[in-house]
Amino acid sequence: MGHEVGLSRPSPLRIICAGFLCLFALLIVCLVGADISYLGVKKVGLYKAIELLGQERILFALRMSVVTSLTTLILVMITAVPVGYALSRFRFPGIALLNTLVDVPIVLPPVVIGISLLALFSFGVGEPIRRALASANLSLVSGVGIVMCQYLMAVSYGIRSVKTAFQGVDPVLENVARVLGCSEWQAFWRVTLPLARNGLIAGGVMAWARAIGVFGPLMVFVGTGPHVLVMPTTLWLELSIGNIETAIVIALIMLAFAGVALTLVHWFSPEGTAV
Amino acid sequence: MNGLELCGVTIRAGAFVVDNINLVVPAGEYFILMGHTGAGKSLLMKAVCGVQPVARGQILIADRDVTQLDPRVRRIGYVPQDSGLFPHLNVRQNIGFALDLIGLDARQAAARVEALAVEIGIVALLKRRVISLSGGERQKVSLARALAREPRLLLLDEPVSALDEAARDEICALLQRVHQEHHLTAIHICHNRAEAARLGNRVGLMNNGRLVSVEAGRVVA
Numbered sequence: 001m002g003h004e005v006g007l008s009r010p011s012p013l014r015i016i017c018a019g020f021l022c023l024f025a026l027l028i029v030c031l032v033g034a035d036i037s038y039l040g041v042k043k044v045g046l047y048k049a050i051e052l053l054g055q056e057r058i059l060f061a062l063r064m065s066v067v068t069s070l071t072t073l074i075l076v077m078i079t080a081v082p083v084g085y086a087l088s089r090f091r092f093p094g095i096a097l098l099n100t101l102v103d104v105p106i107v108l109p110p111v112v113i114g115i116s117l118l119a120l121f122s123f124g125v126g127e128p129i130r131r132a133l134a135s136a137n138l139s140l141v142s143g144v145g146i147v148m149c150q151y152l153m154a155v156s157y158g159i160r161s162v163k164t165a166f167q168g169v170d171p172v173l174e175n176v177a178r179v180l181g182c183s184e185w186q187a188f189w190r191v192t193l194p195l196a197r198n199g200l201i202a203g204g205v206m207a208w209a210r211a212i213g214v215f216g217p218l219m220v221f222v223g224t225g226p227h228v229l230v231m232p233t234t235l236w237l238e239l240s241i242g243n244i245e246t247a248i249v250i251a252l253i254m255l256a257f258a259g260v261a262l263t264l265v266h267w268f269s270p271e272g273t274a275v
Numbered sequence: 276m277n278g279l280e281l282c283g284v285t286i287r288a289g290a291f292v293v294d295n296i297n298l299v300v301p302a303g304e305y306f307i308l309m310g311h312t313g314a315g316k317s318l319l320m321k322a323v324c325g326v327q328p329v330a331r332g333q334i335l336i337a338d339r340d341v342t343q344l345d346p347r348v349r350r351i352g353y354v355p356q357d358s359g360l361f362p363h364l365n366v367r368q369n370i371g372f373a374l375d376l377i378g379l380d381a382r383q384a385a386a387r388v389e390a391l392a393v394e395i396g397i398v399a400l401l402k403r404r405v406i407s408l409s410g411g412e413r414q415k416v417s418l419a420r421a422l423a424r425e426p427r428l429l430l431l432d433e434p435v436s437a438l439d440e441a442a443r444d445e446i447c448a449l450l451q452r453v454h455q456e457h458h459l460t461a462i463h464i465c466h467n468r469a470e471a472a473r474l475g476n477r478v479g480l481m482n483n484g485r486l487v488s489v490e491a492g493r494v495v496a
Contacts, residue, residue, distance in 0.1 A: 170359075172355055172357070172359050173359055173361060175321070175324065175326040175346075175353075175355075175359075176353060176355060176359040176361075177361075177372070177373070178324075178325070178326060178345075178346040178347060179324050179325070179326070179346045179347070179349070179351050179352075179353040180347075180353075180372055180373040180420070180421075180423075180424065181347045181373040181376040181377060181424060182347060182373055182376065183345070183347060186373075186376070190372075190373075191361055191363075194363045195361075195362065195363055
């Protein structure tokens with residue numbers, strides 16, 4: 001009987017948790033609402049916003065962001081699938097250290113990644129690579145450098161998501177496939193990959209969302225020259241010269257990207273594992 | 276001819292060791308392997324399948340040394356405890372999985388799947404999704420899939436332990452029939468003495484990584 005009363009009456013724990021959940025949701029709604037209402041106060045309607053976005057430098061940044069982040073996504077997945085599979089399946093000495101190293105870019109301040117890249121390509125092992133790129137008329141202060149920064153910021157998220165997706169596939173199924181006649185590669189291709197598919201897509205979307213929002217390492221490694229501008233650096237430039245309306249329109253575009261990405265992540269994430 | 280021969284097989288899995296297993300199972304025998312959980316039965320079965328490395332010793336299937344051979348060339352039918360069906364494929368696709376790898380074209384593979392479905396009594400399940408099957412149905416599909424490549428050796432890892440009594444009886448009867456009609460050598464891990472007595476020609480008992488005894492099971496007809 002007491003049990004029934006307890007269930008029908010909200011407990012203090014439930015009230016506190018639900019309260020904080022509502023407060024947090026309200027904070028996010030307020031942040032987005034503030035951007036929109038600022039434009040409203042400044043009388044920037046939809047037509048004006050489209051006009052602001054249509055400026056050549058903004059369109060260039062938008063194109064550069066999309067192209068570099070999609071390139072980064074491909075590179076991240078090429079890395080994350082084998083690395084995530086190895087970390088989820090193989091047991092060998094040093095795996096704990098490798099797991100830690102994979103997570104390092106997540107905990108590093110972004111600006112440290114930028115300065116480390118500068119050091120690497122100035123007098124480190126990356127110098128021959130920089131020279132080789134230069135001899136092919138390719139500069140690091142270009143889409144190449146942007147992709148490097150985005151890759152380092154996004155790859156750990158990709159690996160972690162992919163690893164979790166592979167951990168969700170029962171290794172017994174791979175063994176069964178091999179006994180049924182598959183090679184290791186065929187078992188991976190025909191069983192493991194299809195079963196981990198949704199987790200891989202969710203991880204890829206997460207990594208892409210991370211890549212398109214990179215700012216700190218770009219400021220240090222490639223700067224803000226007109227030919228290396230992406231959405232976050234353009235937003236900062238517009239803000240620094242007082243074009244707040246343009247900056248906020250760019251921010252709303254990035255928020256829209258993030259919204260689409262999160263919807264996709266939750267759509268494809270296996271139940272209860274959304275990143 | 277021997278169906279399975281284990282000569283001093285030793286397997287290491289972390290600190291646990293399956294130690295120096297010697298066993299001869301004549302072709303066509305139904306051998307039951309019993310023992311407490313953690314005795315090393317499933318590890319031994321994985322080694323026979325080829326998905327668990329052997330530290331020492333030899334595994335012979337139909338008198339051929341397969342110790343270093345890839346699992347796919349051992350011609351083993353394997354039914355794991357939880358059926359091991361692929362959840363992204365339907366029943367038909369599960370049974371026909373990898374039939375293309377032995378050179379069957381789509382028409383031949385479809386005919387093989389149909390024939391097995393008739394034999395096992397699962398024709399009505401062919402279009403069903405794996406997730407919608409009951410425990411007994413899953414094990415029937417898993418058995419049909421294991422038979423699809425015409426194995427020389429059938430390995431059954433607790434195929435009925437998770438089933439209710441009626442389903443258990445039905446699957447045991449099916450296993451008996453399949454064993455006789457296909458003239459297979461079968462190794463069956465189980466915990467139930469009545470099940471062992473009903474199915475097995477002989478019963479082996481494992482304890483703490485060792486095969487401690489092998490005794491006669493049911494009277495062979």
